[in-house]
Amino acid sequence: MIDQTLLAKPDEGQRRRKNASAFFLYAFLIFLALIFICPLILLILTAFKSTREIFMNPFGLPASWSFKTFVRVWQKAHFNIYFFNSILVTLISLALLLFTSTLSAYALARFKFRLNNFLFMLFLAGIMIPIRLGILPLFILMNELGLLDSRWSLILTYAASGMPMSVFILTGFLKTIPLELSEAAKVDGCSEFGILYRIMLPLIRPALATVTIVNFVPWWNDFFFPLLFIKSEKLKTIPLGMSIFFGQYTTDWGMLFAGMVMASLPLLLLYIFMSKQFISGLTSGAVKG
């Protein structure tokens, strides 16, 4: 009897301490979560409110859930054009990057030649050097090529700046695929391009997905290069178009917030529905980098 109480006491205390620390941990985590999520909830709620409502009732639910403002942003503020441009630029950049980096990575991973290591290091060096530092020569080069104020200026810049990380990821991945696979195909009369296309491509799909996610997010959100390269209204991407739009509608808060929601929605939805792929893609890109 006495023994039992002696044994139970520290257990009880320990459990209580454990419970208390778990309580404080969750309180802290929830508090932080509110800091992250409240501005976003406010962003969405405000998009449905009139300017008067925003002033009178900043934190409550909107009086009506009308999508009128969104329609106005889409049509009047040219968001339809910006979306089209962002999608086009991001997709073509991705296609170009996946094409060039897969071919390069295949050469570096599968062939022995004198400059192999040098070229791999040349690509690798680019991981640490932001392309923004070369913006002036790049700007003049685009000017000379007549590509300023065209979507190609963005596409070529994005695809080139994505090369280092992509070549690195893909080369690493390709090296893990057993040589016997391609040798068997070669015996069967498959060409090098055939091996890459028919045998390697299906196998490196996870790496291609990583490359896509690593690049998709910064390109979609990029503001710097459109700011410098694009002047025509009909060629602007979402972040650049939005910054213009903010200047025009500084007092129409409903419009402003609706614009922000629409600009953020594609990536947010993608993230919410594919957060696993998103997270694993981004971490593998960073950790290997």
Added chain:
Amino acid sequence: MNKWLKNHIYLLFLLPGLLLYGAFMVYPLLSALVYSLFSWDGLVRGGFSGLANFKTVLTGVAYKERFWGAFLHNCLFFIITFGLQTTIGLYLAVKLSRKRPGMEFFQTVYFTPYTLSMVVVGYLWLQLLNPTWGALTQGLRMVGLSGWVHPWLGQKSTALITVILVNFWRWIGFPILVFKAGLMGIPVEMNEAAIVDGANRAQIFRYVTLPLLIPTITMVTILTFIWDFNAFDLVFVMQGSSGNPHYATDLLATLFYRTAFGDSTTGGAAGEIGIASAIAVLMFIIIGVASYFGIKQMQKKEVVY
């Protein structure tokens, strides 16, 4: 010829990538070095001028103050971000990597702002922090803390730290994510062995987990450094290309932008290409030196058990 090509088929594979990478990345980055050594008249290159552009940036009357001011701001940007992410961020990563209910949810929430464009983040916080009708202002007033309301972005003493914290709000999900991935990569046997040896939780973290996590922390630190010394969008969107108020939030990248493309706020003369290139090269050197020592450090500290 056909046989030669067959033996060198890899050249065909390499060609598109090398063309793209060479023309639009290697060439511009190397040219920036060359540009900085010449005097420029608008877009026309003049004579070789040695290190004159660097001298102007580092000691010239018009640039000296701006350059060192911006450099200091970038340093603060990095130091504060680094300090917060390797304490709070690491703590959260450790907690989130334990098997407890809800951890995935919190992870997802903390990472959400990272998917937003800097333009949206900048404008959103510009609205929230507005000293007359911003939501944060109104919220503070509602709970009777109107004394806490300040024009955070408008006064010199608080503008930079506010921008840094807004950036941190968007960024922190990323270091947490990578730290967590690093923690998950540590074999369970390591911890078990330490427990058998009688180590407590703090000791396990200090002597087992932390040493194994140093490479990941260093990697994230290098990435943070590169990113913070290139920061541009947030200041441009929130504080304008001059880093208002009165250059209090000016960064190397905004200084570079003004020098190269003109000051949108004053409509000043555009295109000091030589001087702007010198600023870019100095940024390049800062980033290069820091990454070099960071990687060195990482290789030295890498523990092999």
